[in-house]
Amino acid sequence: MKIFMSLLLLFLFMLPVRGKAEEPQKVVLQLRWQHQFQFAGYYMAQALGYYAEEGLDVEIRSAFTPEGKVLNAPEEVASKRADFGIGAIDILIAEDEKTDFMVVASIFQRSPTEFFMLENTPYRSPADLAGLKIARRRDDLLDIELQALLIREGIDPSVFPFCNHVGNFQVEDLVMGKFDVVPGYLGAISYYAEKKGVKLKRIKPIDYGIDFYGDTIFTRRSLALTNPELVEKFRRASIKGWEYALNHPEEVSRYIVDKYYPLAEDKQEILEFNLFQAEKVKDFTLYPVVQIGNINPYRWEHMYTTLRNLNLVHDNININDFIFDYESIKEERARQRQKLVNIFTLVMVVLSLFALTVYLTARRTMAELKAAFDKQLEENRQKEALIIHQARLAAMGEMMANIAHQWRQPLNNLGLVLTNLEDAYQNGELTPAFMAASMEKSRRLINNLSRTIEDFRDFLNPRSRKEVFYVYEAVTSVLDLMEENLRFHNIKVELNRLEMVCAYGYANQYAQAVFNVINNSFEVLKNSLRRDKKIVLRIYREQGMAVLEIEDNGGGIDEEIGDKIFQIYFTTKEKSKGTGLGLYITKTIIEQHMGGRISWHNTEEGLCMQLAVPAWGGHEDGNLQG
Structure with a gap:
């Protein structure tokens, strides 16, 4: 019996114990350039508290040090001076050197690399580059895409010499005749060319089948495998920050100027450049068509193959080990933990039975032991x-x-x-x-x-735990679910008032309630003959409540049945198409489970349903005050 009690105490000791709230975990994000809208999502995740909500204290480092040194993101992450970095094809080149990297989220779905020339430059196809002076630097990441383009067109890149140009390439290099072709990233050269009235032509590698990813979050594989929760928290908060930044470009651009260039004399010029860059960033993220941070493993594998054809990498790559998959890592860790638990349980069972047998044998006969065991087994069954x-x-x-x-x-x-x-x-x-x-x-x-x-x-x-959640996230999760059908039936969804309001309650149940209401509007509109079918959403805070309004132009509700729509099993649909449970469940969730209220009224063209639940008292609102 003493052995049994000792093992039981050991097992209880191994169970996780909740202690005091942990201090935020400090991590470092290394950017690949100076502070600008190119990295807006990370600034917003920090400013709006998304990182803090995940228990993270994030330091965002510029690539330029006060001493004028330029930091290389892969080197900083590999040396553990940074935990996360922003890179692109340089991640693959570093991975070939066994730096043990893992990509977390691809923010730019297309590479922003372009090559510029004056409008009157004689150029019709890549073959015409042979007679032109091209600005090339050895080990320049922008030059890798040029090499890939030339090889794709059957041109040997080695026929074009490298130069010793120091600093950024500028439009003046073209105007003064220093170069005929210069590389650029994220449209900076075209922006300043337009400001100076210089007309340019451009070459886009993607037009020739060079389809590389741009800015991508990466980390060390060892960190991702030992602490996948940390990496997932950073990824999740960063994507939320990017969603906010892309939806509020002017507000975020002003924040960047005020935050990182408070003493600059040319604040207006910096602001205008960031607003220009905001449009470019949105184009390269493919937002909102493509989910922010989406990763296609086959594109990364194809990028690696292209680099190997350029003789820039040599080994093969295991794409499954290269891309961070939180769910897969969790499942593998769960399997390992389950193995240990099974072994421990087996040992516990064997030792417990042994101890129990010794204990009972001293006081009972074998017949009594068997009878007691059989009786207990039957009762348990x-x-x-x-x-x-x-x-x-x-x-x-x-x-x-x-x-x-x-x-x-x-x-x-x-x-x-x-x-x-x-x-x-x-x-x-x-x-x-x-x-x-x-x-x-x-x-x-x-x-x-x-x-x-x-x-x-x-x-x-009924024992589900309440939590703080963003109403906007619950709504977007529902819209993602219904996206295909909404588009198929030409139903437009508009967000004409959006405040990032936090609610307090059951996030999954709230999303179910939102789904029921939006789906009712969808069912009405899909059979409508209107050409301008739409659902309008508004999210705002009012008198301590997080309010969501869902309005459609589907014709509204007959006043005679208005007092019945929340009754169980009441439906205006055919019996084969409706259960009468949707609005009943919605009212139960909003009013009984979350302590809110639900109401409706007809508009000139349709119906407006209002869902109000208690807002989180920790924030007046979720908007950035800049």
């Missing part, structure tokens, strides 16, 4: 069967009805994705990019179907 039966009876009825209702939309979207793939294949338009995008869309929908089970289980569980 009966208790287990009763618990399972009661749980099934409590959850089965309502859960099955709601799961069927919730799954209908994602399954329709999957059908549309498959139809689009079939059409593209039959018309000869099925490209790798379209196929990858469709597969990614399908995976997200399948994940949504899987999460539905967990969401409804939490809805039926």
Whole structure:
């Protein structure tokens, strides 16, 4: 018995113990250039508290030191002077040197590298470059894309000499005749050329099949594997910061000027450049068509193959080890932990049985021991069967009805994705990019179907913990779920008032309530003959409540049935198409579970439904005060 108690105490000691709130974890982000809108998402994640909410204290370092030295992001991360860095193809080159990197999120879905020449330069195709003086520097990352372009066109890059130019290439290098062609990144040269009235022509590597990623977050593989939660928190907060920055370019540009250039004499010129760059950044992120931070493993693999053809890398790359996948890492760690738990449990069981046998043998005969063991086993079986039966009876009825209702939309979207793939294949338009995008869309929908089970289980569980969440995030998660059907039926979604308001309650249940209301508007509008079908969303804070208004132009509700719409099983749809549970569940979530209120009124063209839940008292609002 003493052995049994000792092992039990050891097991209890191994269980995680919650202590006092931990101090924010300090991490360093190394940029690849000076402070500008190119890195706006990280500034916003810091300024709006997204990093702090994840328990992170992030230092954002410029690539330029006060002494004038330029820091190399891969070198800083590899040496552990920084935890995260911003890079592009230099990550792959460093990876070939066994620096053990892992990419976390690709922010720029296309490379912003371009090559510029004066408008009157005789150029029609890359073959004409042979007679031109090209600005090339050895080990320049921009030059790698030029080499790839030349090789793609059958031109040997070695016929063009390197130069010893120091500093940035500028439009003056073209005007003064120093070079005929100069490289540029993120449109800086074209911006200053337009300011000076100089007309340019440009070469885009992507026009010749050189499809590289641009700015990408990366970290050390060792850090990602030992502390994937830290990396996921940084990725999640950074993407939220980018979403805010891309939706508020002018506000964020002014913040950058005030924060990083407070004493500059040319503040207005810096502001204008950042506003120009904001438009460029949005183009290269492909926002909102592509999810911010999206990573296509095959594109990174293709980039590595291109570098190997240029003889810039030599080894093969394991793409699965190169791309950070939080869920896969969690699953692998869970499997390892489960193995240890199984071994420990087996040892516990064996030793416990041994100790129990020794203890009982001293006081009972073997027959008594067997009878007691059989009786206890039978009682446990009966208790287990009763618990399972009661749980099934409590959850089965309502859960099955709601799961069927919730799954209908994602399954329709999957059908549309498959139809689009079939059409593209039959018309000869099925490209790798379209196929990858469709597969990614399908995976997200399948994940949504899987999460539905967990969401409804939490809805039926009255002990769910309340949490602080952004109303905007709950709304966008619903819009992502319905995106394909909304676009298919030409229904436009507008956000004409957006405040980043925090609510306090059950985030998953709130998202379910939002889905029910938006889906009702969708069902009305999809059969409408209007050409301007739309759903308008407004998010704001009012009298301590986080308010979401969902307004459509679908014709509104008959006043005679207005007092019935929240009743259980009441529906205006055909019985085969409606359960009458949607608005009933929505009212239950908003008013009973979250202590809020739900109301509606007809507008000139349709219906406006208002959902108000308690706002988080820690913030007056989520907007950046700049």
